[in-house]
Amino acid sequence: MIHIKRLVLFLWCSLYIISALAQEETPYKTSIPQKGEGLYAFLSRNNLNPDKFTQQFLDLNKGKFGKNNALLLGVKYKIPSSETYLFEPLYGKDREKFKVESDNLNGAVYYLVSGHGGPDPGALGQYGDKTLSEDEYAYDITLRLAKKLQENGASVNMIIQDKNDGIRDESYLEMDKDEVCNDEEIPLEQINRLKQRTTAINQLYLKNKPAYQRCVIIHVDSRSKGKAIDVFFYHSPKSNSGKNTAQSLLNIFDAKYSQHQPSRGYSGVVSSRNLYLLRKTYPTAVFIELGNIRNYRDQQRFILENNRQALANWLYEGLLSDYKSNNK
Structure with a gap:
């Protein structure tokens, strides 16, 4: 019983x-x-x-x-739930599912191009016994920017992808050569790499017309070890819209440095450069140099995860400002 x-x-x-x-x-x-x-x-x-x-x-x-x-x-x-979630494996297992925060960039389309990749690591810097590779740090910051843009309603196309890296929080980002461009192997010759990226961007651009579209190219500079530099923004010589986008980005960085380091000053500039990607891509494009990978002070901008995220956040704010100015 x-x-x-x-x-x-x-x-x-x-x-x-x-x-x-x-x-x-x-x-x-x-x-x-x-x-x-x-x-x-x-x-x-x-x-x-x-x-x-x-x-x-x-x-x-x-x-x-x-x-x-x-x-x-x-x-x-x-x-229906008013909260919308997106899924993007490129961001890594810990971040692949994320919540949409706003529709601030609804209708905007972005093409994000991190520098170098595949057989070309780009600029190299020495930090203690570690070698810092431009393509790894540019890619991590580009991923963070992509996620921030998507979280606020934008459509994002990562032109360069590494499907097993994800957003990484460690200081030293280990080098590899498995990045691809639009699912294709990246060629060794520079001109072929540039043509490959341009073709990928322009094909997508034509499919997405007449949407508001921007191309953002992210690099890390290499100069003498003693040369610390601020973030620089470049546009095609004949692109007024590119100049305006670059200026919107610089304005945010100038304001952020004034807020967080008022005694430091900010020396970044907007200028034109006759670079292949700026000239040949159909959408308005801006080319960004994030700092000198060989300078110890600038290296803190890259090796600290919080600084990489801050760079992505500030780039997002600049792009949002540009979007709003074109959609009044």
Whole structure:
């Protein structure tokens, strides 16, 4: 008798736990329409923008509507979550699923090109017994920028990709040669690398017309060890829109340095350069040099994870400013 009671209790508890887990796993709240309430009013009452969530609501509740998608009294309707999550494996396992924070850049399309990669590591700097490689640090910062842009509604195309690196938090980013350009092996010859990147960008640009589009090319400079430099922004000599984008970026960096290091000053500049990618890519493009990888002070800009994230955040703010100025 005791065993039977225990068995009944066990089964009851098991069913309760299963039921509770099922409730916890249900991702949607429900709501019943009020008398005379239409779809627009119903969604608004449930704190959803009808312009954004009508189709998602209809898809979620198929078979529960009257003629012309009229709401039915007494029916429980699932309410879409106002939080949107995206999934991007390039960011690494710890960051591949992320929440959309805003629609500030809704409709904007970006092509992000981190410098060098594949057989070409780019500029090299010595830090203690470690060798710092331009392509690894430029790529990490570019990934961080890509994620920030996506979190705020933009469409992002990573032209250079390394599918097993992800965003890395360690100071020393180990070198490898497995980066690809638009899923193709990166050639050794510089002119072929540049042509490959240009072709990839321009093909995507034509598909995305007439959207607002920008190309951002991110590099790390190499100068004498004693030469510390600020972040520089370059545009094509004949591109007024490129100049304006570069100026928007510089303005943010100037303001950030004034805020965080008021006694330091900021010496970054905007100038034109006759670079292949700036001349040949169809979208408005800006070329960015983040610092001198051989200078100890500039190296702190790269080896500290927080500094890499700050660079990405500031670049995002500059691009947002540029977007807003073109969409008034």
